[in-house]
Amino acid sequence: xxxxxxxxxxxxxxxxxxxxxxxxxxxSVRALSVEHGVSLSTVQQAxxxxxDNGLAAPKPKSGYFxxxxxxxxxxxxxxxPVQRPVDISQWDQVLDLIRVAPLEAVTQLGRGMPxxxxxxxxxxxxxxxxxxxxxxxxxxxxxxxxGVRRLREQIARLMLDSGCNLTANDLIITNGCHExxxxxxxxxxxxxDIVAVDSPSFFGAMQTLKGVGMKAMEIPTDPLxxxxxxxxxxxxEQWPIKVIQLTPNCNNPLGYVMPEARxxxxxxxxxxxxxxxxxxxxxxxxxxxxxxxxxxxxxxxDGRVLLCSSFSKTLAPGLRIGWVAPGxxxxxxxxxxxxxxxxxxxxxxxxxxDFIEGGHYEPHVRRMRTQYQRxxxxxxxxxxxxxxxxxxxxxxxxxxxxxxxxxxGFDTLRLNRALLGKGVQIAVGSIFSASGKYRNCMRMNxxxxxxxxxxxxxxxVGETIALLNAQTD
Amino acid sequence: xxxxxxxxxxxxxxxxxxxxxxxxxxxSVRALSVEHGVSLSTVQQAxxxxxDNGLAAPKPKSGYFxxxxxxxxxxxxxxxPVQRPVDISQWDQVLDLIRVAPLEAVTQLGRGMPxxxxxxxxxxxxxxxxxxxxxxxxxxxxxxxxGVRRLREQIARLMLDSGCNLTANDLIITNGCHExxxxxxxxxxxxxDIVAVDSPSFFGAMQTLKGVGMKAMEIPTDPLxxxxxxxxxxxxEQWPIKVIQLTPNCNNPLGYVMPEARxxxxxxxxxxxxxxxxxxxxxxxxxxxxxxxxxxxxxxxDGRVLLCSSFSKTLAPGLRIGWVAPGxxxxxxxxxxxxxxxxxxxxxxxxxxDFIEGGHYEPHVRRMRTQYQRxxxxxxxxxxxxxxxxxxxxxxxxxxxxxxxxxxGFDTLRLNRALLGKGVQIAVGSIFSASGKYRNCMRMNxxxxxxxxxxxxxxxVGETIALLNAQTD
Numbered sequence: 047x048x049x050x051x052x053x054x055x056x057x058x059x060x061x062x063x064x065x066x067x068x069x070x071x072x073x074s075v076r077a078l079s080v081e082h083g084v085s086l087s088t089v090q091q092a093x094x095x096x097x098d099n100g101l102a103a104p105k106p107k108s109g110y111f112x113x114x115x116x117x118x119x120x121x122x123x124x125x126x127p128v129q130r131p132v133d134i135s136q137w138d139q140v141l142d143l144i145r146v147a148p149l150e151a152v153t154q155l156g157r158g159m160p161x162x163x164x165x166x167x168x169x170x171x172x173x174x175x176x177x178x179x180x181x182x183x184x185x186x187x188x189x190x191x192x193g194v195r196r197l198r199e200q201i202a203r204l205m206l207d208s209g210c211n212l213t214a215n216d217l218i219i220t221n222g223c224h225e226x227x228x229x230x231x232x233x234x235x236x237x238x239d240i241v242a243v244d245s246p247s248f249f250g251a252m253q254t255l256k257g258v259g260m261k262a263m264e265i266p267t268d269p270l271x272x273x274x275x276x277x278x279x280x281x282x283e284q285w286p287i288k289v290i291q292l293t294p295n296c297n298n299p300l301g302y303v304m305p306e307a308r309x310x311x312x313x314x315x316x317x318x319x320x321x322x323x324x325x326x327x328x329x330x331x332x333x334x335x336x337x338x339x340x341x342x343x344x345x346x347x348d349g350r351v352l353l354c355s356s357f358s359k360t361l362a363p364g365l366r367i368g369w370v371a372p373g374x375x376x377x378x379x380x381x382x383x384x385x386x387x388x389x390x391x392x393x394x395x396x397x398x399x400d401f402i403e404g405g406h407y408e409p410h411v412r413r414m415r416t417q418y419q420r421x422x423x424x425x426x427x428x429x430x431x432x433x434x435x436x437x438x439x440x441x442x443x444x445x446x447x448x449x450x451x452x453x454x455g456f457d458t459l460r461l462n463r464a465l466l467g468k469g470v471q472i473a474v475g476s477i478f479s480a481s482g483k484y485r486n487c488m489r490m491n492x493x494x495x496x497x498x499x500x501x502x503x504x505x506x507v508g509e510t511i512a513l514l515n516a517q518t519d
Numbered sequence: 520x521x522x523x524x525x526x527x528x529x530x531x532x533x534x535x536x537x538x539x540x541x542x543x544x545x546x547s548v549r550a551l552s553v554e555h556g557v558s559l560s561t562v563q564q565a566x567x568x569x570x571d572n573g574l575a576a577p578k579p580k581s582g583y584f585x586x587x588x589x590x591x592x593x594x595x596x597x598x599x600p601v602q603r604p605v606d607i608s609q610w611d612q613v614l615d616l617i618r619v620a621p622l623e624a625v626t627q628l629g630r631g632m633p634x635x636x637x638x639x640x641x642x643x644x645x646x647x648x649x650x651x652x653x654x655x656x657x658x659x660x661x662x663x664x665x666g667v668r669r670l671r672e673q674i675a676r677l678m679l680d681s682g683c684n685l686t687a688n689d690l691i692i693t694n695g696c697h698e699x700x701x702x703x704x705x706x707x708x709x710x711x712d713i714v715a716v717d718s719p720s721f722f723g724a725m726q727t728l729k730g731v732g733m734k735a736m737e738i739p740t741d742p743l744x745x746x747x748x749x750x751x752x753x754x755x756e757q758w759p760i761k762v763i764q765l766t767p768n769c770n771n772p773l774g775y776v777m778p779e780a781r782x783x784x785x786x787x788x789x790x791x792x793x794x795x796x797x798x799x800x801x802x803x804x805x806x807x808x809x810x811x812x813x814x815x816x817x818x819x820x821d822g823r824v825l826l827c828s829s830f831s832k833t834l835a836p837g838l839r840i841g842w843v844a845p846g847x848x849x850x851x852x853x854x855x856x857x858x859x860x861x862x863x864x865x866x867x868x869x870x871x872x873d874f875i876e877g878g879h880y881e882p883h884v885r886r887m888r889t890q891y892q893r894x895x896x897x898x899x900x901x902x903x904x905x906x907x908x909x910x911x912x913x914x915x916x917x918x919x920x921x922x923x924x925x926x927x928g929f930d931t932l933r934l935n936r937a938l939l940g941k942g943v944q945i946a947v948g949s950i951f952s953a954s955g956k957y958r959n960c961m962r963m964n965x966x967x968x969x970x971x972x973x974x975x976x977x978x979x980v981g982e983t984i985a986l987l988n989a990q991t992d
Contacts, residue, residue: 137854144664144857162659171651174658174866178647185647186635186835191617221694221839224861232730237710250861257705257858362659366694366864381610384617385730386859388697388723391839391867393647 048307049084050091051271057092058270061101061112072102072110095305098335099270099441119430119439122300122451124274127264127483131240131285134256134480139459140249143473153503155490156462156473158298160446161417162362166410170361173397173404185393191384193219193369194395200402201369207337208295208330209344210353210371217369218376218383219390223328226354226370228254229386230324231289233378234352235260239288242281242321244273246449246478246487248298251291251326255480262480263287269440269449272297272304275311282319289322295339296329299449299478299489301442303333309342316350322375327355328368331411333444334419349373357398359445360411365394417495418446425492428501432508434515446493451475452511455518456486464510470503521780522557523564524744530565531743534574534585541590545575545583568778571808572743572914592903592912595773595924597747600737600956604713604758607729607953612932613722616946626976628963629935629946631771633919634890635835639883643834646870646877658866664857666692666842667868673875674842680810681768681803682817683826683844690842691849691856692863696801699827699843701727702859703797704762706851707825708733712761715754715794717746719922719951719960721771724764724799728953735953736760742913742922745770745777748784755792762795768812769802772922772951772962774915776806782815789823795848800828801841804884806917807892822846830871832918833884838867890968891919898965901974905981907988919966924948925984928991929959937983943976 060066073081078089093110096102100118102110143156177183192198198214205212220226227250235241237259243252245264255262263281266274273292281287290312294304304312316323325342333339343353352375356368367390372379401407425448429439433450440449452458458474465471475487490507494500533539546554551562566583569575573591575583616629650656665671671687678685693699700723708714710732716725718737728735736754739747746765754760763785767777777785789796798815806812816826825848829841840863845852874880898921902912906923913922925931931947938944948960963980967973 140857141664141853144661144862157661159661163655167659171653171656174651175648178644178651180644182636183644184837186640186837188617188630188632188836191614221860221864225859228859236732250857253854254858257855259709363661364657364659364865366860366862380614381726382730384613384723385727386698386701387694387839389617389839391694391864392837393867394864 048311050088051095051305053078053082053084053089053092054095057096058099058101066112068112068114070112071108072112074109091305091307095270098303098443118426118441119437121269122438122440122449122487124266124268125245125483126266127245127479128481131261131263132481134252134262135482136249136477136479137253137256139474139477140253143477151469153470153499155503155507156471157491158359158447159363159491159493160359161414161493161495164410164413166406166413167361169404169406170397170401173400174394177393177396183393184396185391187392189389189392189395191380191389193217193390194392194399197395197399200399204402204407205371208327209340212371216371216376218372218380219395220368220370220383221387221390222358222363222366223326223354223356223368224250224254225383225386226356226368227251227324227326228257229379229382230352230354230370230372230375231255231258231260232382233372233375234322235288240285242278242287242290243480244292244297246299246475246484248293248326249477252480255291264480267300269300270302271308272302273312275308275315278312279315282315282321287319287321289324290316291324291326293326293329294342295327296333296442296444298329298445299440299447301440301445301447301449303339303443306340309340310345313342313345313351317348323351325351325353327353328359329445330355331360332415332418332446334415335443343371346373352379360414361398365398367394367398418493421446421492421494421496422448424496425490425504428504432505434508434512446491448490448492450488450490452486454486456511456515458485458488460514461488461507461510464514465507468506468510470506472507523561524568524778526551526555526557526562526565527568527743530569531572531574539585541585541587543585544581545585547582564778564780568743571776571916590903591899591914592910594742595911595913595922595960597739597741598718598956599739600718600952601954604734604736605954607725607735608955609722609950609952610726610729612947612950613726616950624942626943626972628976628980629944630964631832631920632836632964632966633832634887634966634968637883637886639879639886640834642877642879643870643874646873647867650866650869656866657869658864660865662862662865662868664853664862666690666863667865667872670868670872673872677875677880678844681800682813685844689844689849691845691853692868693841693843693856694860694863695831695836695839696799696827696829696841697723697727698856698859699829699841700724700797700799701730702852702855703825703827703843703845703848704728704731704733705855706845706848707795708761713758715751715760715763716953717765717770719772719948719957721766721799722950725953728764737953740773742773743775744781745775746785748781748788751785752788755788755794760792760794762797763789764797764799766799766802767815768800769806769915769917771802771918772920774913774918774920774922776812776916779813782813783818786815786818786824790821796824798824798826800826801832802918803828804833805888805891805919807888808916816844819846825852833887834871838871840867840871891966894919894965894967894969895921897969898963898977901977905978907981907985919964921963921965923961923963925959927959929984929988931958931961933987934961934980934983937987938980941979941983943979945980
């Protein structure tokens with residue numbers, strides 16, 4: 047593991063164990079540099095990780111202090127997935143989650159649904175409505191297969207924030223990030239190929255691999271810094287891996303932002319073993335820290351990174367508008383996109399282009415980032431209040447998902463069944479593993495503004511866990 | 520070939536050769552029955568084929584007469600595709616066709632675009648616009664993966680017209696018919712599998728096969744009665760064919776409606792060899808004769824037919840709303856649909872459901888059928904006027920596509936290049952064959968109401984053909 051990550055973890059565990067207390071001044075950069083025999087910049091990087099994770103905060107000219115913020119639960123353990131490529135299972139569990147219709151009388155803590163009730167979205171509704179008023183609306187026609195050019199231009203502009211210097215011609219519009227991922231996988235892989243994935247990993251992306259008959263090689267992933275580069279390197283040495291597929295920014299489900307140095311190191315690995323990277327950046331614009339984190343794509347020099355994203359998390363998933371920047375694989379991805387669905391509906395594309403051109407995107411995303419960060423803190427508080435002691439939880443740096451780890455042996459599949467009659471649904475942990483690991487984990491959505499209804503749902507989940515624990519004892 | 524088809528062809532060729540003249544009374548059913556040693560019902564079936572093709576018309580109590588309608592060009596020859604499974608090529612040519620953006624200063628005779636300017640579509644615009652006015656619009660949310668239930672219920676009702684007795688639960692909504700086809704193929708086939716297709720065949724469906732690494736076995740297809748059952752039977756005997764994929768109603772590109780008896784016979788063949796049928800019915804509601812023709816699916820008893828369709832030809836392609844009735848393959852198709860794109864955008868689904876529930880669908884389709892039939896006659900007239908003598912053309916029984924066959928050796932790829940600077944585009948014939956056959960053919964769209972602009976475009980195509988012929992001579 048890199049030196050600064052090591053150091054950040056050491057300091058982090060000292061803070062979490064109460065060795066340093068909230069408000070305490072932390073050792074100076076110089077002192078730590080001497081104590082651990084590392085460079086000043088290594089210490090600074092370590093502090094930045096602590097800062098990103100809300101454990102420490104700098105005070106001008108006084109050094110770093112332990113955040114006085116609320117106490118946080120312990121982090122989930124690093125996963126121990128099977129150390130070989132496996133077939134992807136779990137479709138039945140995924141289906142259970144996604145076949146539920148929206149707005150039913152169930153508090154959906156399981157779905158990847160953002161909050162779409164913010165007034166900052168109003169100009170988007172207006173654009174959608176106005177576009178439909180005239181019969182010569184371009185929304186009725188086939189668009190060209192790359193997607194609406196005006197939208198691609200705006201996306202290219204937005205992507206500058208993540209360090210990507212692209213033009214409209216580098217982009218293909220898709221039916222959500224889902225199609226971006228599946229067209230990318232199909233463009234590169236053949237059945238039987240092995241794909242390295244972070245673990246836990248977004249179940250939709252994994253099912254996409256399954257659909258092409260591919261095997262997943264799950265790589266252990268740290269809940270603060272992301273996929274283990276050491277384990278990945280080992281896997282690349284041992285297996286003919288074709289692609290690395292991961293979500294480095296505001297990871298789903300763990301919420302971490304992979305440090306920049308590790309992103310670069312991962313790209314170097316990919317170059318050394320000549321594999322492609324499918325990078326899912328769908329939550330990237332929702333990182334709590336500004337400016338938003340860079341993508342791996344932004345460091346890519348030989349076009350091996352296929353960046354997949356969408357407006358499903360930043361605006362609204364029902365629009366089904368995503369995109370892919372496929373680098374050197376553009377022609378193949380275009381073909382796979384055509385094969386899958388032909389072209390993409392123009393009306394929502396035009397409405398989103400209007401929305402961004404009108405200057406409404408940035409204020410909206412800014413507002414959502416603040417809201418989500420606040421609800422994260424609230425959700426963590428509730429989990430600590432209502433869930434059994436010893437419950438572990440992620441410390442999301444962006445997005446609106448919390449990963450919760452219960453005691454070993456607990457079965458969230460059983461939990462979800464028990465919750466069925468109580469009007470709450472969570473996402474069971476096992477769908478985030480190709481081989482059904484993480485049965486004692488679950489993912490909870492905190493996008494909705496904190497409310498009594500959400501609090502009550504979290505309480506019900508906590509009580510049901512306690513009930514199941516009591517039954518087992 | 521079936522007896523009645525034989526007889527219909529004989530009578531048809533006599534009409535076309537001028538043996539029977541427009542307005543002539545044709546031999547009585549009884550006389551033909553005796554002359555050819557076939558049953559009365561066989562003769563009646565033959566006359567129905569002639570009627571469907573506009574060659575003959577019954578007068579009450581007086582028998583059949585040669586239609587006084589305009590003279591028609593000779594039919595295209597039955598194709599002679601390669602008699603073995605082949606890899607699908609032609610992607611570059613398809614890309615040339617589809618990468619053109621709509622509404623550019625080119626008369627698009629090549630695209631599969633319906634006329635979307637009819638005032639009968641106005642309630643659809645209204646629905647789309649109204650749905651977007653409220654922020655709690657369900658269009659922003661993920662829908663359940665099967666698609667909006669209200670729309671599925673309406674589609675099931677509409678499908679009664681084609682003889683299908685289905686419920687909402689038998690249907691999955693897709694991103695256009697394109698996704699219905701690709702999810703169906705993926706649900707059934709593995710790479711290397713062989714699929715029998717009509718020939719010429721819709722290029723989009725064929726590229727879909729290519730995307731899954733499948734081989735196409737092109738079956739000779741009659742321009743009046745569809746896929747040759749004899750050739751198909753032979754192919755089924757010789758090759759391990761997995762699926763038959765075809766468009767029996769208002770075929771794209773040939774425009775025929777496969778006679779009902781042949782649909783039944785095809786299903787029997789599929790049962791005997793235990794293969795699935797992917798039936799594309801996307802133009803079915805646009806058959807000129809009322810009631811609309813039945814689907815093969817309507818005769819299906821053991822769920823082996825996957826019916827794929829959409830609103831792209833009846834309403835507007837830009838909505839990207841299609842569906843599939845996958846029979847016994849429902850679970851697999853659902854999985855493949857999820858893998859490809861997740862769920863489908865709810866807003867256009869809800870708008871279409873409103874449109875159908877409001878009673879606007881039937882009047883709209885009725886109007887379009889009449890318009891398309893009229894423009895077909897006009898387009899055929901123009902082709903006869905402006906194209907070189909000896910030009911052959913299909914006799915579409917529905918939809919808005921004309922298939923034109925030029926003299927052997929003519930190259931429509933060259934034609935399209937020559938047309939590039941003249942503001943007209945046609946669809947080259949070679950993309951309708953897996954192996955690049957039909958280079959001397961092309962498909963022309965007659966959806967737009969006859970206008971000077973269209974006439975001028977057809978004239979330019981005719982003149983350019985003459986020019987190229989002169990260069991070759």
